[in-house]
Amino acid sequence: AKQLKNYLAILHGTFGIPLLYVIRDNEAPNPDPSLTFTQQTIACAPLNGAKFMADARQVHMIILSCMEGEVSEEWIKKLKRKENGRLDFKALYDHYEGAGKTSRRIAQAEHIRDSIHYKSERAMPFTTYLNRIQSMFNIYEDEGEPLTDAAKIRFLFDKIQHPELQSAVQTLKTKDSIDGNVDFTVASNYLAAEVSKLTDYKVSGRNVSTAKVSDLNPSIIGKDGKILTGYIKGWHKLSREDQNAVEFTHVLLHRYEFLWRFHKVHHSVKEMGFAAHLRYHWMENIFYKPLKTFGVMILGGFEPEQAYIVHFVAIAIGHLNHANVRITWGPLKYVFNNPVMHLYHHVKALPEGRRHGINFGISLSLWDYLFKTNYVPEDSGTIELGFPEDEKFPKGFFGQIGYGFFKSKK
Numbered sequence: 001a002k003q004l005k006n007y008l009a010i011l012h013g014t015f016g017i018p019l020l021y022v023i024r025d026n027e028a029p030n031p032d033p034s035l036t037f038t039q040q041t042i043a044c045a046p047l048n049g050a051k052f053m054a055d056a057r058q059v060h061m062i063i064l065s066c067m068e069g070e071v072s073e074e075w076i077k078k079l080k081r082k083e084n085g086r087l088d089f090k091a092l093y094d095h096y097e098g099a100g101k102t103s104r105r106i107a108q109a110e111h112i113r114d115s116i117h118y119k120s121e122r123a124m125p126f127t128t129y130l131n132r133i134q135s136m137f138n139i140y141e142d143e144g145e146p147l148t149d150a151a152k153i154r155f156l157f158d159k160i161q162h163p164e165l166q167s168a169v170q171t172l173k174t175k176d177s178i179d180g181n182v183d184f185t186v187a188s189n190y191l192a193a194e195v196s197k198l199t200d201y202k203v204s205g206r207n208v209s210t211a212k213v214s215d216l217n218p219s220i221i222g223k224d225g226k227i228l229t230g231y232i233k234g235w236h237k238l239s240r241e242d243q244n245a246v247e248f249t250h251v252l253l254h255r256y257e258f259l260w261r262f263h264k265v266h267h268s269v270k271e272m273g274f275a276a277h278l279r280y281h282w283m284e285n286i287f288y289k290p291l292k293t294f295g296v297m298i299l300g301g302f303e304p305e306q307a308y309i310v311h312f313v314a315i316a317i318g319h320l321n322h323a324n325v326r327i328t329w330g331p332l333k334y335v336f337n338n339p340v341m342h343l344y345h346h347v348k349a350l351p352e353g354r355r356h357g358i359n360f361g362i363s364l365s366l367w368d369y370l371f372k373t374n375y376v377p378e379d380s381g382t383i384e385l386g387f388p389e390d391e392k393f394p395k396g397f398f399g400q401i402g403y404g405f406f407k408s409k410k
Helices: 002-008 019-023 037-044 050-067 071-075 077-082 085-097 101-115 126-142 149-158 163-179 184-195 199-204 240-255 257-267 274-278 288-300 304-322 330-334 339-345 366-370 397-401
Strands: none
Touching: 002 019, 002 050, 019 037, 019 050, 019 085, 050 071, 050 085, 050 257, 071 077, 071 085, 077 085, 101 126, 126 149, 126 184, 149 163, 149 184, 163 184, 240 257, 274 304, 304 339
């Protein structure tokens, strides 16, 4: 629910205000002078009328695309015909956050309690171990059954089965029995430092050891359950996460039929040229572009201004990769995308077993080689572009901008 609300908060509807108002809690307008202007518009926008129904339908389509193929889709199937995102959200909320929520969350916590152990870095990274334990503690606290700090420490120690950590556990137990100053945070910090010295940790090549214990925050576990292993200067400037977000969102356009219908406009080009990069359906500005930019901001920790710098650099690279030039970058082709490789992304006849597409990388080809989605059999450039039955695709401007809202008749 939180991710959906964050997404709807950056999309504007027919009233010119964020679509978040469609799924707000209050039914009637709820003016509050202490709110910002945007917050007041969300709280007071009418939940009826033609404009609301248009916005509710858009939210419905967003929820439907997110739920496709998931178990949660079953809870909104009976509401599909109404095309009302507010009703969809309420049905999902009632199921996942309603009366049965407590028993489900307690069952989740008990499953963690009974199944989790720390045996080695290969079996489960120590940071994951702490994350899951903290998640369990948070559930018990949220549901009115909080554990004492002493109980948390006992659980932490009892579940550690790594033979090389037993001396560290015993040291903490001794210190606690002498002065009683060992709490869960202190124990977690100490054990995290000891884990970085383990033989299997060094072999696994994890990077957490680059953070010194002295650099850690007073508590390495935040309220959200994430482990803070220290601050490494400049880490957020690395492009790996940013490029991964871009490539992942591109895969969605090919993977889900609802999004692919809009993306077909881009793939309807029959001759490659840099202008082909600018040929896309306007609905991509609603689903793909914001999701890509928002993903870069979340994963990279960027401010909006910095995210858009990455966005415009990606546009420039996209122009080049759509240009009708024969460039492969030589050995660097295994890292950077290039016009020849992207040409095959637009090939009409996809290779067998690749029905969702190939060469998804926007700026980097690295991900395609890692996830086995690469395909460049030759570099002559003499291939037919498009997609199956593209001869039936609308040729006119208005036909293409309206395409995608209805399934084509077979």
